Amino acid sequence: MTEAEIIKQIVDQFGKDRSRLMDIVRTAHAKLGYLSEETIGRIHSALGIHRVEVRDMVSFYAFFSRKPEGKTVIRLCNAVVERMKGADEIAKAFEEAVGCKFGQTSADGAISLKYTACIGMSDQAPAALVNGVPLTNLRPEDVPKVVAAIRSGKGPESLKQAEVDNNLLQPGPVIFAPSERGEALRAAVNRTPEEVITEINKARLRGRGGAGFPTAMKWDFCRKAKADEHFVICNADEGEPGTFKDRVILTSQADLVFEGMTVAGYAVGAKQGFLYLRAEYEYLLPHLENVLAKRRRLGLLGKDLCGREGVDFEIRIQLGAGAYVCGEESALIESLEGKRGAPRDRPPFPVQKGYRNQPTSVNNVETLCCAARILEKGADWFSKIGTKDSTGTKLLSVSGDCKHPGVFEVEYGVTVEKILEAVGAEDAQAVQMGGPSGQCLAPKDFGRSISFEDLPTGGSVMIFGPQRDLLECMYQFTEFFAEESCGWCVPCRVGTTLLLKKMDKILEDRGTRGDLEQLQSIANTVKTMSRCGLGQTAANPILSTLQNFSSLYEERLKPDDFIPAFDLSKALEEACAITGRKPELEEKHV
Ligand code: SF4
Numbered sequence: 131m132t133e134a135e136i137i138k139q140i141v142d143q144f145g146k147d148r149s150r151l152m153d154i155v156r157t158a159h160a161k162l163g164y165l166s167e168e169t170i171g172r173i174h175s176a177l178g179i180h181r182v183e184v185r186d187m188v189s190f191y192a193f194f195s196r197k198p199e200g201k202t203v204i205r206l207c208n209a210v211v212e213r214m215k216g217a218d219e220i221a222k223a224f225e226e227a228v229g230c231k232f233g234q235t236s237a238d239g240a241i242s243l244k245y246t247a248c249i250g251m252s253d254q255a256p257a258a259l260v261n262g263v264p265l266t267n268l269r270p271e272d273v274p275k276v277v278a279a280i281r282s283g284k285g286p287e288s289l290k291q292a293e294v295d296n297n298l299l300q301p302g303p304v305i306f307a308p309s310e311r312g313e314a315l316r317a318a319v320n321r322t323p324e325e326v327i328t329e330i331n332k333a334r335l336r337g338r339g340g341a342g343f344p345t346a347m348k349w350d351f352c353r354k355a356k357a358d359e360h361f362v363i364c365n366a367d368e369g370e371p372g373t374f375k376d377r378v379i380l381t382s383q384a385d386l387v388f389e390g391m392t393v394a395g396y397a398v399g400a401k402q403g404f405l406y407l408r409a410e411y412e413y414l415l416p417h418l419e420n421v422l423a424k425r426r427r428l429g430l431l432g433k434d435l436c437g438r439e440g441v442d443f444e445i446r447i448q449l450g451a452g453a454y455v456c457g458e459e460s461a462l463i464e465s466l467e468g469k470r471g472a473p474r475d476r477p478p479f480p481v482q483k484g485y486r487n488q489p490t491s492v493n494n495v496e497t498l499c500c501a502a503r504i505l506e507k508g509a510d511w512f513s514k515i516g517t518k519d520s521t522g523t524k525l526l527s528v529s530g531d532c533k534h535p536g537v538f539e540v541e542y543g544v545t546v547e548k549i550l551e552a553v554g555a556e557d558a559q560a561v562q563m564g565g566p567s568g569q570c571l572a573p574k575d576f577g578r579s580i581s582f583e584d585l586p587t588g589g590s591v592m593i594f595g596p597q598r599d600l601l602e603c604m605y606q607f608t609e610f611f612a613e614e615s616c617g618w619c620v621p622c623r624v625g626t627t628l629l630l631k632k633m634d635k636i637l638e639d640r641g642t643r644g645d646l647e648q649l650q651s652i653a654n655t656v657k658t659m660s661r662c663g664l665g666q667t668a669a670n671p672i673l674s675t676l677q678n679f680s681s682l683y684e685e686r687l688k689p690d691d692f693i694p695a696f697d698l699s700k701a702l703e704e705a706c707a708i709t710g711r712k713p714e715l716e717e718k719h720v
Contacts, residue, residue: 141176151468190470192452200242209248215255223273248371252529260286302539314502332509338496340588351481352398355489362403369454370565372590375525390498454614459492473662516542520581531595565590566607567667572678604671611668622665625656
């Protein structure tokens with residue numbers, strides 16, 4: 131089959147639907163190995179859209195390549211926790227075994243080595259994705275075996291490292307307690323949609339992504355927005371470094387997630403739901419599709435749910451392609467519509483104009499599980515767990531310098547100290563609560579409680595032991611944001627790069643008090659002037675360490691009487707060598 135025929139077949143497979151561009155591009159990439167300018171041209175002609183729209187999409191996502199790659203692509207996670215656990219040594223071992231550097235393809239064209247951001251395996255780091263298959267707990271001595279298995283054609287699935295452990299170390303009463311499939315949905319359809327929303331309101335359920343918006347209010351706004359169609363989206367794009375709880379929920383409680391989506395669909399008046407699954411979790415897709423198929427067979431998905439005529443709901447899983455910003459709900463919607471994941475201006479909010487400009491409720495995986503459990507067991511039961519303003523439980527993904535990394539379901543109100551005890555990390559120097567976009571806590575904060583009224587968190591808990599260079603970790607977090615910025619607005623796009631330059635200078639012991647003041651000022655600008663949540667939180671690692679660990683910055687500064695100088699002769703050396711001219715200035719210029 132020629133490439134033109136392949137593209138035509140793929141475009142036809144997705145009904146020539148422009149909004150399925152993500153799937154079209156993903157399928158073409160999987161078939162052809164990369165997306166050349168000719169391929170982009172063929173897709174744009176077949177879909178009848180502008181070439182720029184396809185190029186825009188292809189160039190935005192980390193998992194698409196525009197030049198030929200190896201048949202096997204190894205993506206090694208180089209997030210902060212992974213580096214703490216030895217990812218740099220693993221990288222060296224891969225370079226030796228494959229015979230090329232990261233960012234390159236082996237001479238025989240068989241294997242490409244790439245770095246990638248957090249793949250949701252920080253509890254079993256270092257980890258990598260090999261053509262989408264996760265390999266965990268890697269040790270340098272494993273690497274030659276991994277490469278040999280790939281070269282022999284066996285594939286990574288045959289390796290013992292291709293095992294993903296749930297590491298569910300503390301199941302709680304809400305998410306991981308046993309539940310009966312369909313019970314929540316039956317309880318929902320026996321009420322009116324308004325009564326379902328009232329029950330969720332009575333339970334005082336708040337969104338688990340970190341912001342804590344009341345779920346009942348979101349559903350109510352969505353339901354009341356006048357439109358032809360309504361939609362529900364489950365945001366399973368957990369890209370916050372250090373978080374992996376959705377991976378565990380989707381592995382062991384997928385039914386509960388789909389049940390929550392179906393309840394949400396009934397409440398807001400939606401007949402279609404989408405689960406937006408991050409590309410890093412593609413390996414979960416067959417399992418999730420199986421669960422959906424089973425629900426269809428049992429009458430819990432599709433038409434006339436639970437035997438109630440006219441109560442219809444269907445779910446489609448949409449895979450992403452590697453972009454942290456798509457965790458932001460409006461960026462996720464753009465991505466779901468087959469575009470680059472650029473956040474939208476708000477208002478209008480998704481509950482007014484979301485997917486295809488129709489009212490859309492976007493909810494977190496954990497929130498939807500809670501909603502299902504509330505319908506199943508009642509608002510009174512749920513609201514007795516946790517605190518007054520933070521009812522229920524919270525899932526924490528704990529990683530870093532601790533004896534027991536894994537997932538913990540805790541009641542809201544638990545202190546950081548208690549968590550550190552439970553995971554064996556009593557000597558922690560700092561805790562990054564809520565991932566890089568959260569805050570870096572000092573021991574003086576360890577008595578604080580995880581709750582919306584004190585320490586709200588999306589669930590990532592990274593622990594830094596006394597041996598860590600905390601500022602180096604903050605630098606790596608900032609690097610992550612600079613890399614993931616969609617580039618739309620200047621404070622985020624330029625500000626994160628300026629922050630890196632200042633941090634670089636301070637980390638190299640070349641910083642002055644003036645640099646520190648500028649660092650603070652730039653960080654404030656990035657936080658207050660950026661357009662979306664990514665930029666508004668990108669400076670948090672720096673701002674919270676400036677506040678809680680100021681001495682770490684102070685001790686790296688040049689003395690106050692130091693006068694910054696610029697060595698012009700040295701700076702001109704290279705230019706003089708090229709031009710053959712002699713530097714005319716031999717003095718150091720201040
Ligand atoms: Fe894009 Fe950053 Fe601006 Fe958000 S803040 S729109 S990610 S550039």
